[in-house]
Amino acid sequence: METRLRATLPDHELLRLYEQMVMSREFEESCAEQYTKGHITGFLHLYSGQEAVAVGATAGLHVDDYILSAYREHAQAIVRGADPRRVMAELFGKATGICKGKGGSMHLFDPNLNFMGGYAIVGGQLPIAVGLAFSAKYRREDRLAACFFGDGAVNQGTFHESLNWARLWELPVLFICENNFYGIGTEVHRSSALASIHKRTCGYDIPSEKVDGMDVIAVYRAVKHAAERVRETSLPYFIEATTYRFRGHSMADPAKYRSAAEHEVWKARDPIPALAKRLIEEEITDAGHLEGILGNCRTVVQEAVKFAEESPWPEDEEVYNDIYV
Amino acid sequence: MTSTSEMTYRDALNMALREEMSRDPSVVVWGEDVALYEGAFKVTRGLLAEFGEERIKDTPISENTIVGVAVGAAMGGLRPVAELMTVNFALLAMDQIVNHMAKIRSMFGGQTFLPMVVRMPGGGGSQLAAQHSQSLESYFMHCPGLHIAYPSTPADAKGLLKSAIRDNNPVIFLEHELLYNSTGEVPNDPEFLVPFGQANVIRSGTDVTIVAYARMTILALQAAADLEKEGISCEIVDLRTFSPLDTETIIESARKTGRAVVVEECWRTAGLGGDIAHRIHEACFDTLLAPVKRVAGLDVPMPYSRKIEKICIPRAETIADAVREVVSRKY
Ligand SMILES: Cc1ncc(C[n+]2csc(CCOP(=O)(O)OP(=O)(O)O)c2C)c(N)n1
Ligand SMILES: [Mg+2]
Numbered sequence: 001m002e003t004r005l006r007a008t009l010p011d012h013e014l015l016r017l018y019e020q021m022v023m024s025r026e027f028e029e030s031c032a033e034q035y036t037k038g039h040i041t042g043f044l045h046l047y048s049g050q051e052a053v054a055v056g057a058t059a060g061l062h063v064d065d066y067i068l069s070a071y072r073e074h075a076q077a078i079v080r081g082a083d084p085r086r087v088m089a090e091l092f093g094k095a096t097g098i099c100k101g102k103g104g105s106m107h108l109f110d111p112n113l114n115f116m117g118g119y120a121i122v123g124g125q126l127p128i129a130v131g132l133a134f135s136a137k138y139r140r141e142d143r144l145a146a147c148f149f150g151d152g153a154v155n156q157g158t159f160h161e162s163l164n165w166a167r168l169w170e171l172p173v174l175f176i177c178e179n180n181f182y183g184i185g186t187e188v189h190r191s192s193a194l195a196s197i198h199k200r201t202c203g204y205d206i207p208s209e210k211v212d213g214m215d216v217i218a219v220y221r222a223v224k225h226a227a228e229r230v231r232e233t234s235l236p237y238f239i240e241a242t243t244y245r246f247r248g249h250s251m252a253d254p255a256k257y258r259s260a261a262e263h264e265v266w267k268a269r270d271p272i273p274a275l276a277k278r279l280i281e282e283e284i285t286d287a288g289h290l291e292g293i294l295g296n297c298r299t300v301v302q303e304a305v306k307f308a309e310e311s312p313w314p315e316d317e318e319v320y321n322d323i324y325v
Numbered sequence: 326m327t328s329t330s331e332m333t334y335r336d337a338l339n340m341a342l343r344e345e346m347s348r349d350p351s352v353v354v355w356g357e358d359v360a361l362y363e364g365a366f367k368v369t370r371g372l373l374a375e376f377g378e379e380r381i382k383d384t385p386i387s388e389n390t391i392v393g394v395a396v397g398a399a400m401g402g403l404r405p406v407a408e409l410m411t412v413n414f415a416l417l418a419m420d421q422i423v424n425h426m427a428k429i430r431s432m433f434g435g436q437t438f439l440p441m442v443v444r445m446p447g448g449g450g451s452q453l454a455a456q457h458s459q460s461l462e463s464y465f466m467h468c469p470g471l472h473i474a475y476p477s478t479p480a481d482a483k484g485l486l487k488s489a490i491r492d493n494n495p496v497i498f499l500e501h502e503l504l505y506n507s508t509g510e511v512p513n514d515p516e517f518l519v520p521f522g523q524a525n526v527i528r529s530g531t532d533v534t535i536v537a538y539a540r541m542t543i544l545a546l547q548a549a550a551d552l553e554k555e556g557i558s559c560e561i562v563d564l565r566t567f568s569p570l571d572t573e574t575i576i577e578s579a580r581k582t583g584r585a586v587v588v589e590e591c592w593r594t595a596g597l598g599g600d601i602a603h604r605i606h607e608a609c610f611d612t613l614l615a616p617v618k619r620v621a622g623l624d625v626p627m628p629y630s631r632k633i634e635k636i637c638i639p640r641a642e643t644i645a646d647a648v649r650e651v652v653s654r655k656y
Contacts, residue, residue: 066401099434109433116400117433121424127390128425131397131405138353138379139402158420161387165394168385322435323470325493 004282008217009059011284017059017216018279018290021051021272023297024075027084030301031074031091031105035251039309040091043120044105045072049246052271053178054079054148056219057241061146061174061227066114066132068125069148071106072245073118076148080115082108088304094311101314102322114143122183123156125149126175130162133171137234144172144230146223152183154197163204166236173236174226175206178213181242184249185257198240206236213241214269244269327517329480329510337479337511338368338444338500341486342406344515346376349404352490355382356391356408356444365410366446366505388414392421392443396429399441399495406490412447412499413459426495427470439495442486448501448540448590449627449638458627458634460591462538465497466567466600472521473567475499477542479509481565484519492521501540522569526578530558533584533648536575536601538564541588547641548648557652567597575601576608583614584651588639593621615654618647 005014028046035044047054054075061067069076074091078084082098090097091105099109106120116132119125129147136143153159154177166173177197181188189195198208207229211222219241226237244266248255279285332340346352354372356364360383363370372381384391388409395405409415415422422443430438449458465473472494476482482500489496527542528549537545542563549559560578564571579585585605589598602617623637 097434099432099436102434103432107432109436111400111436116397117429119425121420124393124420124425127393127421128397128400130390131394131399132401133397134394135398135401135403138398145397157387158389158393161385161390162393164385165387165390169382323431324472325430325438 003217005217005278005284006282008221013059014279014284015293017055017220018275019293019297020055020079021216021275022294023084023300024051024054024078025272026297026301027074027078027304030305032247032251034091034305040105041093042104043071044091044251045249046247046251047072047075047245049266049270050178050180050213050243051075052216052219053176053213053241053243056216057146057176057223059220060223062143064114064141064143065227066116066129066136066143066145067148068116068129068132068145069118070122070125070150070153071118071120072150073108074105077108077110077115077118081113082110082115084300084304085307088308089311092308092311093313094308095314095318096307096311100318100322123149123153123158126153126158126162129173130166130171133166133173134169137171142231144174144227146174146176146227148176148178150183151177151179151181151188151197152191154200155191163201163206163236167204167206170234171236172230172234174223174230175236175238176223177238177240179240179242180245182249182258184253198238201238206238208238208240210240210242213243214271214274216271216275328513330513331508332479332511333505334476334479334482334500334507335366335368335505337483338486339370340511341483341490342369342372343375345487345490346372346380348515351402352404352406353380353382353398354406354408355384357384357386357410359383359408364408366502368500369408388417389421392418392426395441395443396421396425396439399439400429400437404440404490406442406444409443409445411457411502412445412461413457415445415461422465422497423468427468431470438493440493442489442496442498444498444500446500446502448503449622449634450503452629452631452634454629455626460622462499462567463591463595463597466597470495471568472496473499474521474565475501475539475567476565477504477539477563479507479511481519481525483511484517485521485565488518488521491518499539504540504543507543519565521566522571523565524571524574525563525565526560526574527563528559528561530560530582532558532582533560533586533651534578534582535559535561535586535588535644535648536564537561537588538567539590541590541639544639544641545588545644548644551641551645552648557648559648572604576605579605579609580612583612585617586620586644586647586651587617588620588644590622590638592624593619594624596621615651618651620644620647
């Protein structure tokens with residue numbers, strides 16, 4: 001049962017969710033283009049298709065809450081407030097990048113936004129999120145740590161160690177598993193004995209739920225509710241958001257292991273047109289306005305590319321900086 | 326004169342933890358069996374009673390996460406001191422140590438720092454066999470982004486651990502299991518610190534430089550005492566920290582004596598002694614009177630039987646033999 005949009009959020013916030021999803025999509029599609037041109041190199045994992053998760057979840061959190069993610073994290077960083085120009089410059093490897101060109105696509109970070117990093121070791125960010133939650137609790141700060149990870153991470157030792165630890169020490173961690181059903185080319189039921197990921201948390205006495213990760217409003221409501229609960233109880237909570245990536249695992253992957261039929265089913269559930277349809281049906285806005293939003297996002301992304309192109313490369317001496325304090 | 330007390334290496338470490346926890350409420354300690362059980366080696370004795378369970382915490386047997394939680398807590402503004410029960414189990418934490426702890430500052434463009442310490446007892450010689458007798462210092466030294474200390478005396482144990490806790494860089498702090506009961510004078514001053522990156526010339530001599538660390542330093546001192554009777558004068562450089570490495574002091578000493586023996590407890594192949602010997606060769610080639618010799622652990626998994634375990638670890642005799650060889654080399 002779909003709730004009416006206006007019952008959830010005021011109009012301007014609904015439009016902001018829409019804009020953030022469009023921005024994420026446009027940014028990613030532009031990255032693909034820049035990769036093809038050779039401006040972005042290395043690994044590039046795009047988020048197209050999964051926008052509802054990052055956007056809905058971020059809206060359900062407080063700005064003081066920590067966010068950590070894996071390597072498919074451009075959208076999480078930008079939705080949290082990272083400047084798309086500096087994110088694009090990072091992907092180009094330029095000195096003006098958000099991490100001075102040292103992190104690249106997989107390692108975005110901005111402590112001023114409490115965006116505590118993109119991590120490229122599958123499962124590596126989970127213990128770190130637990131540690132951030134511990135420091136928050138110890139310092140009597142009113143914040144939680146929201147930790148995104150993929151379905152592939154749930155078979156790592158750190159997943160089990162971190163869930164157990166967060167519950168044992170009663171820490172405010174919100175675990176958000178983005179289940180896009182594949183870890184590179186391996187489908188969940190071929191890697192997990194219990195493919196229904198949210199059910200795994202009973203071994204750690206952590207309450208969990210599954211949410212439709214293609215529905216930004218559903219994700220927002222689930223995360224907002226979960227975050228309130230984590231804050232009130234200072235106990236962890238677990239959300240599995242089912243979603244789908246429209247592209248291959250990375251730019252190097254043509255995704256031949258997925259059928260066209262499967263792809264079509266999920267394409268039909270694209271979270272962006274889905275929200276657009278509802279916004280129009282419920283007369284919150286009209287198609288013209290949504291076109292305007294798309295145009296604005298494209299301009300921002302074009303400016304980001306221009307900024308990245310025109311930015312200087314890091315100096316060679318820079319390799320020795322920032323290793324030690 | 327600053328006052329000192331005689332105490333063990335273990336108690337000196339305990340004193341350092343106690344003083345730093347009293348000084349700074351952001352210092353928190355955790356590890357397997359560190360609180361209620363007071364540590365596998367009793368280094369954390371009395372801390373639970375004094376500081377309570379919010380600041381000294383037992384953890385599950387989850388080494389990678391013990392380190393990872395410390396990484397997160399350090400990023401969040403605390404100064405965690407994590408204990409891994411022994412260095413052997415650090416191998417389960419190598420992902421958090423090498424991929425996270427050592428890299429986060431750099432790969433995020435210097436936007437954060439990790440004021441954290443991971444303590445690990447280690448070393449061989451207690452008939453604990455292959456999985457519990459390792460010396461992994463070279464593993465850590467190979468990885469940029471870490472500070473690494475390994476004290477040889479109770480005073481250094483206190484001063485280096487206090488510096489480690491105050492350091493804004495992530496520190497691997499190695500402790501030798503066979504040194505915990507060793508005793509020495511330790512300054513009572515709660516501001517007594519031993520800085521990182523300053524090797525200690527613990528014995529001066531004229532014929533040969535012995536570069537050593539931790540328990541190897543103690544063995545080198547014994548060797549030097551024997552060699553003195555033969556008329557060979559040894560200078561001993563105790564490294565104290567592998568990172569930063571005080572290359573200057575090593576080279577200055579080797580230049581002066583013209584000969585050097587590098588002693589390491591870890592396996593010889595790709596061991597840190599090879600790196601140090603090379604630094605000496607490169608800097609002192611013209612003044613060296615003999616090639617630098619290495620004394621190292623044998624390249625074997627440690628056997629249990631004490632008869633054969635003994636030959637796998639450097640001894641005072643093997644160090645003395647190496648010195649004799651270097652000194653007697655004919656040209
Ligand atoms: C420890 C580790 N093992 C393997 C890899 C290689 N790898 C990168 S992504 C990936 C799949 C992860 O899938 P998932 O967690 O579902 O995230 P998704 O890519 O679907 O977002 C693998 C195996 C890695 N980066 N880290
Ligand atoms: Mg996946």
